[in-house]
Amino acid sequence: MTAGTAGTAGDRVDVLVIGAGAAGAAVAWRLASAGIRVVCLEQGDWVEPGAYPHWRDDWELHRHTDWSAEPNVRRLAQDYPVNDAASPISPLMFNAVGGSTIHWSAHFPRFRPSDFRVKSLDGVADDWPVDYGTLEPYFDLNDRMMGVSGMTGDPAYPPKSTRQTPPIPLDTLGVTMARGFDRLGWHWWPSDSAILTRDYDGRRACVNCGPCDLGCPIGAKASTDVTYWPKAIAAGARLMTGARVREITLGPDGLADGALYYDRQGREQRQKASAVVLAANGIGTPRLLLNSRSGRFPDGLANRSGQVGRYLMFHPYAIVRGVFDRPLGGYRGPIGCSIISQEFYETDLSRGFVRGYSFQVARGLTPIASAMGGSIGDRVAWGREHRHAYDERFDRTINVAIIGEDLPEAHNRVDLDPTLADSNGIPAPRVTYTLSENSRRMLDHGIARAREALAAAGACGVAVNPLLRAGGWHLMGTARMGRDPATSVIDAEGRCHDVPNLYVVDGSTMVTCAGVNPTSTIQAVALYIADGMIRRRA
């Protein structure tokens, strides 16, 4: 399926964007709005509103089958397998127009100023070659495009522009947890969420149905198929779905000149372009670069430094679940968004680790998830204990997620699996990842503090998952930005050091990953890179 007007398939265009998710959509819109001819190739399809499971009686059953966030579980035609046997965290992603914003929870914090200056402030990892001040107008622009609910005035950040709609209702659950933080004198704030609480920009307000992780069939949650793409297509961008890119091609001048891809029928096609933008996520992008080998780049495109695929960062998550003696209404409202605490965000070496983490307070468990233990995995007992055990849990829990800043380490990486391939025979990615000692200490600190917070909120019991396996939502760092071509893949403008008309704009660009969800920052960086492309073209 195609949408848009920028030439016909195969015509040479100004810019080829690979991937129609959070970053690819933002770049396509920005470039097309500046009059640049853009084609985007996306291996997935549009998700029709009626296709979401929310309209069915058995909606919750789809969470662990065809709507799972894990491609290795979902195994749809548009998915590719990921060998994650050597990682304690499974990568999550969705392949469709909108990419992983289809199934994200839309928790939308920004990175803080200090997150871009980690080396200077704390002596670890590296500084970014861009800073918060440079990105601030792009954060604001992106907020307007996505639509953010929340409140200004959070002392954890420099002043922000007015949020597009008021915060998501805290409900009994959020108020209960806020009071716990208050009793301890800790920071908390209603989450910035890319979910509308009022109609905005032609989109409807959220009706608090709950399972944002299965997508949003009414467009209240900001997936880029309902935010950026309609505007990008109206501006002239062309989006081709069912188009799986095999490799990026080079011209005789050593510059990228397009890509080879398989169409829906499995036929090889070529798209020519004057510049190529990679937006295929922190695993898909290094996979594609490593699959694009040539005499000029025998170890993968733009990989003279050997850095492509290295420095993979996840946000390691620990989960602490509090059990309360009263109903909390946790099955209603956006599943991942309530309140956030950044009490332990900035470095304090007396805690035994460098950098920090956030507490993301999520909603409670839905009926089946309550029985199966949700993120903790402690299934309710069967037999005569079952009724009592279940009733003690259902609608009486609060999940506090500890989202820690993972530091970049060269041995954590994505490379190509020697045998695994997708349905087109393209070699699949292999993930090798070890949780660092710093991250472990950070999560353990967070677990202990979350216990305190839940107790202060009135919890009568807690359960802990010290490291969430199915928690690889954030895929970052594998084609990182930097000034030194020996230690980074792209420069401060998003251009590959080795191939200056090849850009990377997704989570791969991230030098460090902060202690918050990254999508707001990924998109701000993508818009900043797009504006650099427009400036250089002018």
Next chain:
Amino acid sequence: MSAGPLAARRDLLTLVLDTLVPAGDGFPAGSIALDHVLAMAGASADVASTLERALQAIHDAADAFAQLGADDRERALARVEQTNAALFDALVRHTYDGYYSHPVVLSRLGLEPGPVQPRGHRIEAAELPDLGRVVARGPIYRPA
């Protein structure tokens, strides 16, 4: 695809499901999930095989399962859980899936059964807790 041998053991499966989730406190017994479990087996040869082997393990552990009292049925299932953990886990998972998506059970939990769209959930408007204390601390971010 049919549920095959599993359907042929419908009586045993019913008793097993009722042992996994006994009726009580106004909730139905686990066999209310029977149609779901059979449907899952009918839709996937892998699931059918797993559940058939689980049922066979239960039969092997207690060939007169139907004649046992409630305590002995639980003990028999506990033995199977020990010796065939993966098979038993799958059986429990499909049972819970069917049970906690059944409209009778959801109603008993106080929920409105059926799709969550378009109805959504009503959340009563409530005043936001006072953030004055949080703000009064001043900025907690490091300038950079």
